[in-house]
Structures are given as structure tokens and as C-alpha cells.
Amino acid sequence: MTAPPETTESVDDDDLGALYGQVVAAFEEVALLTTSEKVPLNDVLRLVGRRLCELLGVSRCSVYLRREDGLFQGQVGYCAGRGNIDAGISRLVAGGRRDRFTAEIVATAAPVLVHGAATDPRTVQRTMRRWGVRDMLGVPLVVDREVIGIIYVDNQAEDHLYTTRDVRLAQTFAGMAAIAVRQAWLYQQLAKRATVIDHQRRVLGASTAIHNRVTQAVLDGAAIPEILRLIVELLGKPVVLYDATMTPVEWAAPENLSLTRAPGLAREQVALPAVRQALARLDEGNASVMLPASPQLRWRRLLARMVAEQRCVGYLELCELGCAFSQTDAKALEQVAMTVALKLLTTARHRDARRHEREELLADLLYGRRPAERLAARAASYGLDVQGRHAVLRLQYEREAEGDATGEPRREAVAAALGRLLRGPHRCAGHLEAQGADLFLLAAPAEAEEAGLRAELSAAVDELAREQRVRLAVVSAWCRSLAELPAATERVHDVAGLFASAPPEQRLVFARDLELVRLVSQRDGLAGVRRYGRELLAPLLAHDSATGGVLVETLRVYIACDAHIHQAALALGVHENTVRYRLNRIRELSTIDPGQLDQLLLASLALQVLSLPAGVDGVRG
Numbered sequence: 001m002t003a004p005p006e007t008t009e010s011v012d013d014d015d016l017g018a019l020y021g022q023v024v025a026a027f028e029e030v031a032l033l034t035t036s037e038k039v040p041l042n043d044v045l046r047l048v049g050r051r052l053c054e055l056l057g058v059s060r061c062s063v064y065l066r067r068e069d070g071l072f073q074g075q076v077g078y079c080a081g082r083g084n085i086d087a088g089i090s091r092l093v094a095g096g097r098r099d100r101f102t103a104e105i106v107a108t109a110a111p112v113l114v115h116g117a118a119t120d121p122r123t124v125q126r127t128m129r130r131w132g133v134r135d136m137l138g139v140p141l142v143v144d145r146e147v148i149g150i151i152y153v154d155n156q157a158e159d160h161l162y163t164t165r166d167v168r169l170a171q172t173f174a175g176m177a178a179i180a181v182r183q184a185w186l187y188q189q190l191a192k193r194a195t196v197i198d199h200q201r202r203v204l205g206a207s208t209a210i211h212n213r214v215t216q217a218v219l220d221g222a223a224i225p226e227i228l229r230l231i232v233e234l235l236g237k238p239v240v241l242y243d244a245t246m247t248p249v250e251w252a253a254p255e256n257l258s259l260t261r262a263p264g265l266a267r268e269q270v271a272l273p274a275v276r277q278a279l280a281r282l283d284e285g286n287a288s289v290m291l292p293a294s295p296q297l298r299w300r301r302l303l304a305r306m307v308a309e310q311r312c313v314g315y316l317e318l319c320e321l322g323c324a325f326s327q328t329d330a331k332a333l334e335q336v337a338m339t340v341a342l343k344l345l346t347t348a349r350h351r352d353a354r355r356h357e358r359e360e361l362l363a364d365l366l367y368g369r370r371p372a373e374r375l376a377a378r379a380a381s382y383g384l385d386v387q388g389r390h391a392v393l394r395l396q397y398e399r400e401a402e403g404d405a406t407g408e409p410r411r412e413a414v415a416a417a418l419g420r421l422l423r424g425p426h427r428c429a430g431h432l433e434a435q436g437a438d439l440f441l442l443a444a445p446a447e448a449e450e451a452g453l454r455a456e457l458s459a460a461v462d463e464l465a466r467e468q469r470v471r472l473a474v475v476s477a478w479c480r481s482l483a484e485l486p487a488a489t490e491r492v493h494d495v496a497g498l499f500a501s502a503p504p505e506q507r508l509v510f511a512r513d514l515e516l517v518r519l520v521s522q523r524d525g526l527a528g529v530r531r532y533g534r535e536l537l538a539p540l541l542a543h544d545s546a547t548g549g550v551l552v553e554t555l556r557v558y559i560a561c562d563a564h565i566h567q568a569a570l571a572l573g574v575h576e577n578t579v580r581y582r583l584n585r586i587r588e589l590s591t592i593d594p595g596q597l598d599q600l601l602l603a604s605l606a607l608q609v610l611s612l613p614a615g616v617d618g619v620r621g
Contacts, residue, residue, distance in 0.1 A: 023173045026051040027180075034180040034187075042086070044184040046076040048177040049151055052139065053078060055173060056166050060156045062089045065149045065185070071095040072102065072150055079156060092127070094150065099124050105138045106147045111167050111174075112138045117154070132157040139170045141178035149181060206328045210234045211335035218343045227343065228252035231336055236323050240264035241340070242315040246279070249314070254322055263319045265301075272296055278303060282315075287334040293320075300325065304333045306341035313344050355408075358382050362432045362441060366392065368486030379482060384429055384441075389448050389478040390485060393440040393457075394492040398469040411438050414468055418442075421460035426453055437496065439489070442475070450478055450593075454510065461508045470507060472499055477512045477591045480539065484591075487535045491515070512591075515602050533606030539590040551589070552607075554582040558594060559604045 033039050049061035059080040064072035077089035095102040100122040105112045114120045117128040117136045133154050141149035217230050229252045231239045238253035251262040278289040282305040291301040300320040306313050316337045364370045376386045411431045418428040429443035464470040474496045476488035495511045540551045561567035569576040583594040593599050
């Protein structure tokens with residue numbers, strides 16, 4: 001610590017009254033000024049510095065306030081004849097490593113005087129020379145033994161003799177002024193905090209209003225595209241929805257931008273270091289991040305992470321296109337992201353539940369676990385045309401390679417491919433997991449012909465072999481009712497079993513073409529063949545029983561006459577057109593096409609077996 005400042009004159013007790021009188025008179029205006037909460041802090045500091053100059057008879061002062069890092073930031077300045085010199089002072093910082101003058105003031109919490117400031121080793125001499133400082137007095141503003149600020153006074157470009165009385169006067173005035181400065185500083189902090197709180201309240205109010213609108217839309221059942229359009233309407237900027245892998249899923253933009261494609265991040269942009277770092281900050285817990293504009297990203301983007309049940313379900317992006325970001329945007333996007341995340345979770349759960357119910361229905365239909373007539377109403381609610389035709393397609397795959405999709409993702413991909421590859425009336429109506437394979441239900445209108453399905457499936461299976469590594473595809477004949485599906489499923493499973501050890505030359509196999517082979521190879525013998533016969537002829541038997549018709553007898557005679565219509569008409573005692581009409585009804589009601597020799601052979605087998613006595617069912621082949 002240095003010696004007390006070098007001064008002249010002593011101060012006796014008789015002078016103290018006059019000294020304090022001057023201090024009080026100078027401080028009176030300062031005290032009055034600080035009673036108002038609306039007076040800026042710099043106005044108080046400027047008045048304190050000016051009054052100190054007047055007390056000491058000097059021409060210039062500068063006032064500094066302590067920063068959080070311990071340095072002192074220039075705030076205001078005053079110079080007689082020039083007035084306000086804030087612009088130059090506000091750029092200065094005191095208390096640095098080389099500023100021993102300020103360090104001494106802080107250490108002693110008392111005024112420190114330097115003569116010849118431009119050459120004194122305690123000062124920052126370059127600054128002293130630039131400002132023309134000769135003799136300077138540094139006066140601390142002390143509150144609770146802490147130096148909260150410093151007032152530097154000097155006579156610009158002139159020497160000045162500071163007396164002991166001057167130093168006492170300055171110290172006394174600064175002690176009183178420090179309290180006023182602290183009060184003004186507290187008022188300023190309170191005002192700033194109130195401003196921040198008010199701003200945050202307004203931002204929160206605006207973002208909450210947006211959040212409430214979006215939440216209400218979700219509660220009203222709005223779909224994701226509608227929700228995104230509402231966000232665009234409320235925020236006035238394009239919005240992009242990504243899945244958890246940062247793949248764009250949906251987007252919307254203001255109409256006046258006339259965007260023809262999503263403004264979201266492309267795959268190569270997602271790989272940029274700046275984007276990866278932003279995503280990492282979101283993973284670490286940041287509610288939102290700003291991606292600055294760059295040549296690669298083009299415009300600024302706000303990204304918010306969507307979390308549901310403690311897992312990321314995607315990202316929501318707001319693009320700075322059309323209008324600049326506002327302070328409401330980030331908070332609104334964060335709140336909206338939570339609502340959209342819940343919507344996605346709810347939608348996914350509903351979709352999973354719906355898919356599970358659909359799979360249960362398909363399992364009931366394909367495996368005959370419940371009567372088909374009881375399932376008809378449910379089938380219609382899932383988009384199945386109970387009056388149309390259906391076929392069962394069974395797919396088996398090559399050994400899975402690394403990276404191959406399996407399970408539900410693979411079935412979804414195959415179903416999408418079938419939707420793309422099948423033309424005309426044919427479509428994929430559902431899918432189901434089977435042991436070692438996947439089952440797909442194909443649908444078509446009642447008038448659909450099997451020939452059309454054969455042509456389309458041949459091309460589709462070749463494509464599926466390349467895309468999904470399909471090894472074997474077995475498809476049933478068209479089923480004219482839901483009740484026929486269990487038998488069709490059993491047949492495609494049996495036919496697929498024929499190629500368990502070695503695949504056929506063609507990947508696509510039609511179960512009808514191998515029906516005789518299937519019947520001969522099955523273990524149920526004549527009992528199995530008889531069951532097949534009943535299933536094949538069931539629609540015709542039911543028709544004849546209900547109407548008193550003779551379709552089964554007509555079919556029997558037609559086969560016995562080697563498929564000659566004229567001979568069958570003679571044998572039945574009817575006109576040839578009557579035979580033709582009955583054959584057409586057989587084609588409409590059953591899977592038997594009287595114009596196909598292989599199907600007539602199966603029908604002949606069915607008729608022969610059904611004509612056997614019931615006891616023959618016990619015979620094993």
C-alpha cells in the first residue's frame with residue numbers, strides 16, 4: 001500500500017462545518033434526483049461527477065462502475081466547456097493488469113492522487129497522454145466496504161494542486177453519493193428486470209395463444225397436414241416435420257412463397273457439422289436451436305426436438321422465409337412441438353391398434369377361427385369388399401442378409417410394392433405373418449378374371465425378388481366368398497410345402513395348377529380328397545339346395561359327355577343354350593371354370609369321391 005496522497009494544508013475542526021455544508025449542498029440535487037425510479041442511472045452518475053468537479057474546482061471527470069469480472073467500465077464523463085463526453089468514456093475500461101493506479105484505489109477504498117499522470121508508473125501512461133491528464137485524483141464510491149465505482153477528476157491539460165481539504169471533501173461527497181448511485185443502480189436493475197419480465201410475459205402470452213390454437217386443433221381431430229397449415233397461418237413461415245432420422249415427412253408453407261418442394265434439410269445438409277452439432281445440443285436437452293444461414297443451408301432455421309414417452313419421435317423446423325424470425329417464434333415452436341409430438345404418439349398408437357385389429361381379423365378369416373358370416377361386418381369396416389373376390393398370396397424369402405428389412409417393415413414394404421405394381425382392379429387388402437413366410441390378401445371386384453391376376457403377379461413377383469429377395473410366391477385361386485379363404489390358405493401352405501427342399505423353376509406358383517399333386521401328396525388320403533370335393537362343390541350344392549336347381553347334375557353330365565355341350569343337352573333333355581347358361585352360372589358361383597380341362601378334372605375327382613359311401617372316408621391312401 002502506498003503512502004497517503006501528497007497534499008497541502010491541514011483541516012482543523014473549525015473548517016469541518018463549512019466543509020460538510022458544501023458537501024450537503026452539492027449532494028442535495030443528487031439526493032432529489034435519485035428519489036425517482038424513472039431517472040436513468042447515467043443521469044445520476046453525470047450529476048455526481050459534475051458536482052464533484054465543482055466542489056474541487058476542476059474541469060473534468062469520468063465515472064466508472066464495477067463489472068462482474070472486477071474491472072471498471074466507463075459510464076459517463078463531463079468536461080467544463082464541452083459538456084457530455086460519454087462517448088469517449090464509455091469505451092474505456094479501468095482496473096486492468098497494468099493499471100496499478102486503479103488497483104491502489106480499490107485496495108485502500110480511499111482517494112488516491114497522482115502527479116504527472118503521464119509519467120507515473122502506476123497509471124496506463126498511453127491513456128493519460130491521449131487524454132492530456134496531468135494531476136488526477138481517483139475517488140472510490142464505497143458501499144459496505146466494497147468499491148462499486150470510481151470517479152476520476154483532473155484539470156484537462158493543466159496542473160492542479162489538490163489540498164488535504166480537497167481530498168476530504170471528495171471522500172465525504174463520494175461516500176454520500178455512493179449510496180445514491182447504488183440506489184439508482186438498483187432502480188435500473190429493477191426496471192430492466194421488469195422490462196424483461198414484461199417482455200417474457202408478452203412472448204409467453206403470444207406463444208401460449210398459438211399453442212392453445214394448435215392444441216385445440218389436435219383435440220378436434222385435425223390431421224398432421226392440417227396442423228402444419230395452422231402453424232404456418234399463425235407464424236407466417238414454412239414449417240417442416242421430420243421423423244426421428246431427420247427425414248422430411250410433411251411440410252407446409254405460406255401460399256405467397258409459391259414453394260413447390262419442401263424447404264427442409266436434405267440428407268447431405270443433415271450431415272453437415274453445424275447441423276450435427278445442433279442436433280447434439282437438442283439431444284442434450286436444449287428445447288430449440290437456431291441454425292444460422294450459410295451457403296450450404298441458405299436461410300436461418302429453428303429446430304425443436306419432439307419427445308414423447310422419453311424418446312425422440314421427430315423434429316419440427318421453422319424456416320426464415322418470407323419474414324424474419326420474431327422472439328415469439330422459438331417459444332411458440334417449442335410449445336407446438338410438444339403438442340405435435342403427442343399427436344404423432346396418439347396417431348402411432350391408433351395405427352398400431354388398428355393394424356393389430358386388422359391382423360386379428362385377417363387371421364380369423366384366413367384360418368377360419370370364427371364363422372365368416374360373423375366377420376363380414378368387421379371386414380367391411382376395414383375396407384374389405386365382402387362381395388368381391390379374394391386370393392391368398394404366400395411369400396417366402398431368401399436367407400436374410402445384413403440390412404434386410406424383416407417383420408412388419410418388410411410386410412409394409414411388400415404391400416406398398418404390390419400397390420404400385422398391381423394394375424387394374426387388383427389390390428393388396430392386408431397382410432399377416434405366417435410361420436416362415438408372409439401372407440397377403442389380394443382383392444378384386446366380383447367380375448375379375450383369374451387370367452388378369454396371373455399376368456400382373458408374374459411381373460410383380462419378379463420385381464419383389466429384386467427388391468425384397470422373394471424366393472417363392474404361391475397364390476390361391478379367386479375365392480368368391482370370405483368362407484372360402486381358410487381352405488385357400490391351407491392349399492397355398494400345402495403347395496409351398498411341396499417346395500420345402502428345393503424351389504421350383506418359376507418363383508410364382510398358382511396353387512390351382514398343382515391341386516392334383518397336392519391332393520395325392522397329402523396324408524389324409526381319401527378323407528382329405530373328400531373334404532376337398534365338398535369345399536369345391538359347396539357353392540353349387542348350396543345353390544341347388546336353396547333353389548331346387550340342377551347345377552351339380554349338369555356338371556356331372558357335362559363331364560361324362562367329355563365336355564360336349566350338344567351331347568350333354570341330349571342327356572339332360574334340355575336345349576343347348578340351357579346347358580350353356582348353367583355352365584356360366586357354375587363359373588360365377590364357384591371356382592370351377594368348365595372351359596378349363598384341368599379344372600374339369602378336379603371337378604370330376606370331387607364328384608367321384610362325393611359319390612362314394614360315407615364309410616369309405618376311413619380308408620387311407
